[in-house]
Amino acid sequence: MADKRITIRATRFDPEKDKSPRLQSYDIPFSDDSMVVLDALNYIKSHVDGSLSYRWSCRMGICGSCGMTVNGTPKLTCSAFLRDYWPRSVTVTPLNNFPIVRDLVVDMEDFMHKLKSIKPWIIRKQEIPLGAGEHRQTMDQIGEFRQFSQCINCMLCYAACPVYGLDNEFLGPAAIALARRYNLDSRDQGTKERLPMIAHPDGIWECSFVGECSVVCPKGVDPAKAIQQTKLDTTMRFVLPYGNRE
């Protein structure tokens, strides 16, 4: 293989020095077809410029920390192959719609608050004692919520959602999908308790079904579906006289 090279442009921003972010260009060897965008950043950090900052850990698409915008699309950089871009250059910027802390690192406190706000834990009227063993649950019952339990909190969906971009008060795709994950779990009885947060004006109603959240989701969670289904279910609770109110 001839010595291939690829140009990576990455956002640089140091709040202690810079007023606003800028792009810096790096020309690096593209030595192996298995290389992903994250490998390119790691190469830069190890061999060219140690001050480039970004988050990553697992390098296998499961920890959810390496989400960035790659050529305009939110991606997990550990699963975005350079071969899909080469010979074009690759522009890596932080996830959209979040405040930039430093270089490619965004502030995710808002997201963490939102996760917590929907009470993502099993709520029961009566806990069963440990000694009674497990709740029985069939694979079909798991199938009800399985898709929505695959979320790795990578926030790509928030970066893709213009509604969140326009107004950060919006509860957003992943948090609502997670709420639905618990609401659909046969062990959970907390739908009603989560309702005020979910059916809040800044909750499900704010979503105008752009659907891009589901397009970018790397784990097939389909938050857009979760949100629309929640709208429908919630509406039915109130529209049907005895609908669905447990």
Place this chain on the structure above:
Amino acid sequence: MSAEAETATRTYRPPMGAGWWTRKGHYFWYMVREFTALPLALWLLWLLYEIQRAGRGPSGYYPPNSTAFVIFSAICLPFALYHSFTFLKLAGVILRVKLLDKPLASGVIVATMFGTWLVASVVVGAVLIGFGR
């Protein structure tokens, strides 16, 4: 909650810009979908006007056939079709129908929606044309 909050450092929030929907094909088509509301609303208002016109008695009645109106309808039609297509397709995502305790595949739901659309169009069309003279 976490102790960091108090030591907030300066962050940079990139502006969103009103032209965000031009950045990506998908966003653009979303805006088109939302925009369909406008031509459809105008067309229905026209229909309402047509009905109201009939109330003024037979003397002044003339059938709707200005070229401008045909052009206007022709413009509205793609929007109407796009609305129908997107709305019925997305309905497949939302609806959860269970048949014999098995969730129905969303493909089946979408097919049913489009089937209903077809039947409704045929019935309405038949009435509109069938009573015509």
Place this chain on the structure above:
Amino acid sequence: MDFESYDVLVVGGGLAGIRAAIAVVEANPRLKVAMVSKVYPMRSHTVSAEGGAAAVLRPEDSYETHAFDTIKGSDYLADQDVVEAFVREAPIEVIQMEHWGCPWSREPDGKISARPFGGMTTWRTCFAADKTGFHMLHTVFQTSLKFDQIHRHDEAFATKLLVEDGRCVGVVAIDMRSGKFDAITAKAVILATGGLGRVYAFTTNGNICTGDGMALAYRAGVGLKDMEMVQFHPTGLPFTGILITEAVRGEGGYLTNKDGERFLKRYVPNKMELGPRDIISRAMTTEFEEGRGFEGAHGKYMHLDVRHLGEAVIDSKLPFMRELGREFVGIDIVHDPIPVRPVQHYMMGGVDADISGVTPLAGLYAAGECANVGLNGGNRLGSNSLSECLVFGAAAGRQAADYVSSARAPGSNPVGAMLKDETARIEAAYLDKKGGDERIGAIREEMQLAMDVGAGVFRTREGLEKLTKQLGTLRDRFEKIKIEDSSRTFNTELMAAMELDFMLEVADVITYSALAREESRGAHSRRDYPERDDAKYLKHTVAFRTDDISPRLEYRDVRITNFKPQARTY
């Protein structure tokens, strides 16, 4: 000076750390807990565990066999009282996880399902498809959100344990966001910082697995136990080191060499693909050396073949493996065999702790992969680790809760001085450092490659001695590193430097411990001493830090209760 003060401080937001934090508040809801983690908790490396968590839940199974499998798997280096307690607690913890919402895969009758795993004589590995760690971590993390007593310090990097009058009273941590140094004090500290895989080049471990907690404890004078026992997993994807879970073999996958032969029949004829990890890794390495491996762009490999299982089984039990194959290798495992080779995976060794996580330093507890409570001995059985994090995380939490009810709060004067010292040390060594020309990345890569070669699947005296010298040189070069990043805000280069510092420390301990153990036991396989030597080495190695480069090693007897050491054949 006033510092944030808590009853219990947990360092680490992985499965062990979060389980410990919840155990503290469950034991006593009035206690205030701090959880310090260098990444947001759901990013912790537990998230990538795939296969499952072992627990005796089926009526056909018994505590005795789980205990025996674990002890035999450990090559008799496990403390048997610890194992016996562990197997009894594990089912309770798995049920607890179920109550908290973990989506365990189920049997048709709705009970938690189990799958076979390497070295286990029966089906006892509970699983949530092949994303078990992911589901467990998110479940405990989300559950922990309901406890307002747990105060998280996310993205705070612990750099030092605060020790006052022979008692651990907190940590110094850098808030990565602001770059601020904080002393976070508590009456007790639980270390749950996970593994150290990044010491090696080819590893399944994430970027954050750098042995920090082990190094922190070591520097505070606590011994590190059995550090020569490093697990190599037989089936990692070449190049990336991404793990192909043992569940693939558990569900019936075959390992074949380039002649299409299931070569394990020569090594573990009775167990074949369900043999323990250390033996299969050695078998593969031997096959490579004898020329029966495939040759690829990223070195030698074997085939792991699941084609005969069929698409339905693969999609219901191993969906993530199919996803990984598709994304990272460009193959569909339904139609193509998976290329695999042995890869560093797990650290049996760790901070010297007892059955309740108690370390020799008062007020300091340890749990999870960073601890060595005596469960795993020379070789951990697959799926015992997630259960270990739960059982011993909970035990450490309860123990710490008990301890703090009588312990007094730490004073602030010495803490203030210690914070000042530590801040000054880090500023001088890294932040305000001028000059230097060594790249962190270069030193790290050389260390990792040297460890792969010198302290890998097979070891020799020459190799290990050479490694100690290489590490010594790297340590000298580390003094001359260059820090390009002068910002205080999210300075990942500073983190990388401190992590490298920790890794060089633990790499040394691994190497010296391995050099001294002149036998082959479990994962520690010496070419020059191929036999197990119970007379001399049925003992734990405990390494202590000295001012010299080499640690001081002590040996401690293994506790044997019901299972007399026998030859370990499968």
Place this chain on the structure above:
Amino acid sequence: MTEQVARRPALAHLFWWFMFSQGGVLAALLIPVHIVVQGILGPLGVVKVVDRHYDTWISILGNPIVKLYLLVLISLPFFHFAHRLRYLLVDLGVPAAKSFPAQVVFYGAAILVTLVTIWVLLTTAPISLG
């Protein structure tokens, strides 16, 4: 965190969303055929359509079922349109479109259209079953 203060489900939003979705289905199923037949084929003379002659048109408009149909056909989609256009403004960077006054204007307009439609239908052709 502000959301700790007790939140109640937003029933108004729920109602408007319900109307929005009903109107959307209706518009999707019915409007195209009206446009095609009454807006294009009829005026072009391709087919005979009921509104081409005063008698046919007025007689069908007198049918109570037709009246009801037309009421639903015209008014319900307006709740859909009102919702979409309001959010279209939001999307174009007019956050004020979310405010309560904006809701009054948009949904009020839909209600107004409904009232006008009722009035028109009641005053147009006398109800007859013929």
